[in-house]
Amino acid sequence: MGQAHRAGVERVAEQGVRFERLLDEHSQVLTLLDDTAALRGLAQRIREECGAHIGLAGPVESERLLVLRQWNGTWATGLHDLHVPMGLGLGGKCFAELRPVWVDDYCASELITHDFDGPISADGIRTMMAVPMIRAGRVHGVVYAAMREVTDFSGRQLDAAVAVADSGGLALQTASAARRQRETAAATERRRIASALHDSVGAQLFRLGAELRDLREHARTEGAALLDRLILLEDQLAQTASAFRESVHALDHDEPAGGLAATLSSDCAAFQRRTGTTAQAVEIGTLPDCDPHRSRVLIAAAREALLNVEKHANARSVLISLIALDDGLTVSIADDGDGWKHQDGGNGIGLRTTTDRVEELGGTLSVVANEDGGLTVRVWVPLS
Structure with a gap:
């Protein structure tokens, strides 16, 4: 009994030493x-x-x-x-x-x-x-x-x-x-989640919005109460879609790679593959350096404009131009479509959110009709 007890004590002591060694290695x-x-x-x-x-x-x-x-x-x-x-x-x-x-x-x-x-x-x-x-x-x-x-x-x-x-x-x-x-892995995961959200939830929101608009048209003959309810639901859906886009933007907030012009060229290529509509980004003159935050705001504005062209304009071509102007940078997104019918003259929630971001930098965003058809979104931000 005494020998077994001593053996047990020795085993406990040995395990204690091993545990301390493991703790030290962990540290x-x-x-x-x-x-x-x-x-x-x-x-x-x-x-x-x-x-x-x-x-x-x-x-x-x-x-x-x-x-x-x-x-x-x-x-x-x-x-x-x-x-x-x-x-x-x-x-x-x-x-x-x-x-x-x-x-x-x-x-x-x-x-x-x-x-x-x-x-x-x-x-x-x-x-x-x-x-x-x-x-x-x-x-x-x-x-x-x-x-x-x-x-x-x-x-x-x-x-x-x-x-x-x-x-x-x-x-x-x-x-x-x-x-x-760890940061690279986290950024990759954020982009994956953002892409999944955009492809699944974003598509569902867009489809639900289209169905609600269709129901609203039919409700005009079925009673004012139902019409009011559908209008309220559509407004709530628009707010949800805006919050969803904010979430995707927050997840996919990595720094623009390759510079502003290269990023917009890549966006145009992706837009053309996705929609079949010709899209091109051109750099006019030499562009001054633009800090990452301003670049992100300009890129977000261009992407919102491309999204509206895709959904509403029925355009055949899109041109994004970048030029240094008035101590700042101007990005213009012009299409030859028939206007953004569902954007109330360029006052949709997504564009209003983008305008707020631009104005926080002291910049301006405008949407104007082109003489030969289509719209141009013009964004200017100061560089100082």
Whole structure:
């Protein structure tokens, strides 16, 4: 009985060791996939391995800016989420010079700027070291070890900090790659869902709207009450369709690929394959650069116009033109059809929503009749 009991205790102990090892491995994998977990671990590690009072870790979040996102051992909150531009303070100097930097007495040092003396003093920091996290020639962030007394960092402490920074560079690089893969996968899934919604729910809404309009025509001889009810249902359906289009737009909000002109050319090709109606996009003159948000609004306006041409115009051809005009960009969508009979002169819900988006940018949207038939939707947005 005693031997069996001891064997059981040993098995439990062995399983406990294995469990702890698995937890440790899980933690290591997590830091390679999650930059927040990686930074948290780095702040704790540099404090422990350097014997410091405080550990800090900050990623580079733009070309010339790092932000202190994780901390361990702080008293105050002044260093939490502190923005450190390149060249300023100890971390900014480390960032700019791509090398470890340390000072014996931070607030008295002549080696650095003193933009952050307030939060440094609030935490009682005197001696401090900053080490860049470099991977593939790029600075991914900075780790700090700080003491609340004037002292010297030994060679062992410097080596330990450099080792932490090296592993941190790998962790942040890997986490960044994992995040990009997740974002790509999410964008692909959004586009798949948007396409499925458009092909299924969108088609059903369009068909229901057509049936309601047909019923309304017949109801004129069957009583005013039924006619009023059908008109109300049609209005509700139109609002539902607008909300549906908003959902699809939100799902499919990725950046235009290949530029504004290339995207509209691709849309024209897809429109022509789908409808058999000739469609072309032309670029008139040299177009200035257009930021992604304005490009998305212009593309959304062109797509809404193409949708109305497809549903209502009975057109034989469509021409989209792009031109720089009046310190902005103009996109015109012209068709040679017989007008948008069901759009009340261009005031349908979809076009009103598009107009609102354009006007939020300070732009304009107009729908005008062409002299030789058809309509032109003209959208202008300023570039500044």
